[in-house]
Amino acid sequence: MKRLLAIAILAFALTLSTAAFAIDPLPFQNTAQRDRFQHLTRELRCMVCQDESLLASNADFAKQLRRQIFDMMQQGKSDQEIKDWLVARYSTFILYDPPLAPSTIALWFGTPAILLAGGIVVAVVLRRRARPAHAIAEEPGEDW
Amino acid sequence: MNPELGQIALILALLLSGLQCVLPIVGAWRGSKPLMATAPMLAVGQGVFVALAFGILMWSFWINDFSVAYVAQNSNLDLPWFYKLSAVWGAHEGSLLLWMLILNLWTVALVAVLGNRLPQAFFARVVGVLGFVAFGFLLYMITTSNPFLRLFPVPANGADLNPVLQDPGLVFHPPTLYMGYVGFSVAFAFAIAALLGGELKSTWVRWARPWTNVAWGFLTLGIVAGSAWAYYELGWGGWWFWDPVENASFMPWLIGAALIHAQAITDKRDGLRAWTLLLSIFGFAFSLLGTFLVRSGLLTSVHAFAFAPSRGIFILVYLAVVIGGSLLLYALRAPKVTGGKSFALASRETLMVIGNLMLTVACAMVLLGTLYPLVGEALNIGRISVGPPYFGPLFMILMTPLVLALPFGPLSHWGKADLKVWTRALVRIVALAVAAGIIGFVLGARTFLELLGITASVWVMAGVAMFALKRWREAPRGKRYPFEMLGMMLAHFGIGVFIAGAILTRSMSVEQDVSMKPGSNVQVGSYDFHFNGVTDTPGPNYHAQQGTVIVSRNGRQVVVLHPQKRTYAGGQVQTEAAIQAGVFRDLYVSLGDPIGDDAWSLRVYDKPFVRWIWGGGVLMMLGGFAVVLDRRFRLKKVREPEAAGTQPDTGAPRKLAEGQT
Numbered sequence: 001m002k003r004l005l006a007i008a009i010l011a012f013a014l015t016l017s018t019a020a021f022a023i024d025p026l027p028f029q030n031t032a033q034r035d036r037f038q039h040l041t042r043e044l045r046c047m048v049c050q051d052e053s054l055l056a057s058n059a060d061f062a063k064q065l066r067r068q069i070f071d072m073m074q075q076g077k078s079d080q081e082i083k084d085w086l087v088a089r090y091s092t093f094i095l096y097d098p099p100l101a102p103s104t105i106a107l108w109f110g111t112p113a114i115l116l117a118g119g120i121v122v123a124v125v126l127r128r129r130a131r132p133a134h135a136i137a138e139e140p141g142e143d144w
Numbered sequence: 145m146n147p148e149l150g151q152i153a154l155i156l157a158l159l160l161s162g163l164q165c166v167l168p169i170v171g172a173w174r175g176s177k178p179l180m181a182t183a184p185m186l187a188v189g190q191g192v193f194v195a196l197a198f199g200i201l202m203w204s205f206w207i208n209d210f211s212v213a214y215v216a217q218n219s220n221l222d223l224p225w226f227y228k229l230s231a232v233w234g235a236h237e238g239s240l241l242l243w244m245l246i247l248n249l250w251t252v253a254l255v256a257v258l259g260n261r262l263p264q265a266f267f268a269r270v271v272g273v274l275g276f277v278a279f280g281f282l283l284y285m286i287t288t289s290n291p292f293l294r295l296f297p298v299p300a301n302g303a304d305l306n307p308v309l310q311d312p313g314l315v316f317h318p319p320t321l322y323m324g325y326v327g328f329s330v331a332f333a334f335a336i337a338a339l340l341g342g343e344l345k346s347t348w349v350r351w352a353r354p355w356t357n358v359a360w361g362f363l364t365l366g367i368v369a370g371s372a373w374a375y376y377e378l379g380w381g382g383w384w385f386w387d388p389v390e391n392a393s394f395m396p397w398l399i400g401a402a403l404i405h406a407q408a409i410t411d412k413r414d415g416l417r418a419w420t421l422l423l424s425i426f427g428f429a430f431s432l433l434g435t436f437l438v439r440s441g442l443l444t445s446v447h448a449f450a451f452a453p454s455r456g457i458f459i460l461v462y463l464a465v466v467i468g469g470s471l472l473l474y475a476l477r478a479p480k481v482t483g484g485k486s487f488a489l490a491s492r493e494t495l496m497v498i499g500n501l502m503l504t505v506a507c508a509m510v511l512l513g514t515l516y517p518l519v520g521e522a523l524n525i526g527r528i529s530v531g532p533p534y535f536g537p538l539f540m541i542l543m544t545p546l547v548l549a550l551p552f553g554p555l556s557h558w559g560k561a562d563l564k565v566w567t568r569a570l571v572r573i574v575a576l577a578v579a580a581g582i583i584g585f586v587l588g589a590r591t592f593l594e595l596l597g598i599t600a601s602v603w604v605m606a607g608v609a610m611f612a613l614k615r616w617r618e619a620p621r622g623k624r625y626p627f628e629m630l631g632m633m634l635a636h637f638g639i640g641v642f643i644a645g646a647i648l649t650r651s652m653s654v655e656q657d658v659s660m661k662p663g664s665n666v667q668v669g670s671y672d673f674h675f676n677g678v679t680d681t682p683g684p685n686y687h688a689q690q691g692t693v694i695v696s697r698n699g700r701q702v703v704v705l706h707p708q709k710r711t712y713a714g715g716q717v718q719t720e721a722a723i724q725a726g727v728f729r730d731l732y733v734s735l736g737d738p739i740g741d742d743a744w745s746l747r748v749y750d751k752p753f754v755r756w757i758w759g760g761g762v763l764m765m766l767g768g769f770a771v772v773l774d775r776r777f778r779l780k781k782v783r784e785p786e787a788a789g790t791q792p793d794t795g796a797p798r799k800l801a802e803g804q805t
Contacts, residue, residue, distance in 0.1 A: 021719070023734060023736030023745045025657045025659040025746075042532070051385070051388065053531070056380050056382070091526070092526075092528070092529075093528065093529055096532060096533050097531070098529060098530060098534065103526050104528060106512075107513065107516045107528070110508075110512045111538055114505050115501075115505045118501050119501065122498070129415075129484075130488055130494070131486045135488075136487065139557075139559060144626070
């Protein structure tokens with residue numbers, strides 16, 4: 001029962017958290033750094049929200065982590081180093097771009113596989129059904 | 145007393161929908177005219193009772209009847225009247241009732257428009273299938289999601305509607321979206337009726353086409369409304385996040401777009417019959433999936449879904465019955481004989497088939513990315529996030545062949561394309577796209593993305609323009625642009641507009657979070673934002689802090705913006721962005737928090753071409769609607785054939801009024 005209650009409260013908190021997006025002025029050195037920061041945090045998940053990026057989230061968790069990432073940028077850390085640090089701390093769940101791993105093989109290769117399968121079917125059907133162009137009579141009249 | 149009447153109305157509607165499912169289909173099977181004749185009456189009767197239930201729920205909101213639990217949870221004495229009415233579909237139970245009401249609207253419209261124009265047996269089956277869909281939904285509502293449950297003791301005031309939903313966007317977004325979702329049930333019903341009746345000819349596809357186009361148009365509008373709503377109401381400035389909720393509406397849209405084209409081939413060339421049937425089934429299946437994904441709580445977390453297990457199990461069983469049953473029927477009955485007029489490899493058919501492939505694979509990709517984290521969580525293989533960096537690039541890759549081929553589809557003939565026409569068009573389109581790229585470069589576009597956006601958009605628009613020109617030259621006056629063709633041109637042009645909007649907004653936007661004291665300035669792009677401080681303003685059911693920001697360019701004032709931060713009675717805080725909307729750019733200011741020393745945090749945006757995203761969507765919607773007006777789809781009234789009594793089950797579709805073919 002306690003667990004259910006906790007879930008209910010969590011669900012309620014989640015709905016509220018979407019109500020406001022973060023507005024968080026940070027003292028960037030220049031435009032390039034701000035762009036880099038926005039690009040990086042847009043592709044990271046706020047771990048305590050339903051489905052929000054670190055950039056957009058208004059949760060305290062996101063606020064602190066944005067500060068942390070900002071500081072790491074000032075220290076000259078690269079995007080990859082920052083991501084590695086985050087993954088070590090919070091697991092790959094924080095990445096909106098899931099890295100290729102045994103558990104994500106189907107995710108990454110699923111679409112090419114479907115495309116390939118569909119492409120083969122279409123190719124076979126078209127090959128079997130299509131006639132040479134000269135064998136098709138010109139149709140007079142409205143072509144629409 | 146009232147809510148119980150609503151309850152009774154729902155139960156009566158359930159009974160009628162059960163009859164509507166059984167009687168007409170049995171009638172069509174046994175060849176009983178009286179049984180088939182019950183179809184329109186049952187459909188209308190069910191519609192009346194659902195409308196009654198809907199009206200009663202709305203009335204309960206209107207008079208603040210907080211003894212109804214659903215009203216108490218989603219309304220409040222201070223809520224403005226229009227939000228009281230739209231709060232009816234503000235949460236799970238009421239939105240299901242809206243879904244039902246819209247299903248009845250579609251069914252009644254079908255009865256009114258086609259009731260005496262289609263062969264009786266076929267029509268009876270269509271209405272029967274819709275009855276089955278309604279039965280499942282009503283049963284679900286009554287057993288697990290009853291909006292009329294009473295609350296005791298009656299609270300003095302309600303909990304209020306979620307402030308995010310207190311917006312004109314909520315008034316329009318769900319009804320239009322559901323018009324789209326539910327509209328696909330008509331194409332679905334036609335397909336199932338054809339399979340049930342063993343239709344050998346595909347005449348039914350022409351009857352189904354206008355309905356599919358309208359449904360797709362509404363779905364487009366619903367998605368556009370949702371996207372625009374998120375843009376200004378969430379104070380975030382984005383327009384699409386590949387959130388599961390968004391994906392849920394996008395999947396049926398993709399299938400719908402494929403279906404529209406497949407139906408056109410089947411209608412005109414008699415080809416792709418089985419594929420059209422399959423897409424009709426999947427279009428509706430994805431609509432159901434979308435409705436349930438969003439409303440079941442499954443997306444919040446697998447655990448929240450398990451929170452109300454009866455709902456979850458019902459949904460799974462219902463989906464399994466509808467989708468599994470349809471696919472089984474399809475496997476047994478789909479036309480084995482491949483038919484259709486012959487075509488060469490270089491033809492409009494081939495291009496449309498490739499487009500269909502890309503759209504369905506894109507839908508599969510979205511489905512995979514949306515469900516993967518849920519499946520991963522359920523199977524305990526670790527929590528995975530799948531977001532914009534996954535969907536965005538994959539979607540662009542999948543759409544590239546489609547966008548490249550798009551101008552050539554209309555320019556090709558059915559059967560075989562004239563290669564000379566293709567080469568000539570290719571040369572001109574390339575020239576125009578490159579010229580546009582150069583002009584863009586001269587005007588200051590430097591990044592790869594910006595140039596890509598400009599050339600791709602002009603690629604598509606130039607294709608439409610060339611087609612329009614070709615028709616102008618070749619077709620006789622008065623027959624140049626029939627409505628069906630006009631719809632195609634509008635929708636395709638809309639895609640070009642959308643591409644420009646989506647890519648240019650992404651690459652050219654400037655976004656800044658700033659802290660400002662009253663009297664200070666900030667420069668964003670070529671605009672100067674001057675902050676004049678914050679004042680208190682009362683609202684109907686909230687209290688607002690309102691900022692004043694004067695925007696100027698080169699010393700000349702452009703606009704004064706008033707972003708708000710509203711605090712509602714329940715303590716919820718909601719930001720209201722102030723937006724200066726323009727054809728070529730939006731200026732966007734959103735108010736954050738006081739950060740001490742009189743200073744406030746603000747988000748300031750310069751978003752070029754963002755309106756083109758929705759403008760493109762609106763054009764696509766208009767395209768879907770325009771098609772309906774075409775003469776091709778006008779059906780003459782038919783008298784019931786004398787033979788119907790003796791040879792009913794074949795239900796052979798007779799040739800009806802033909803437009804031009």
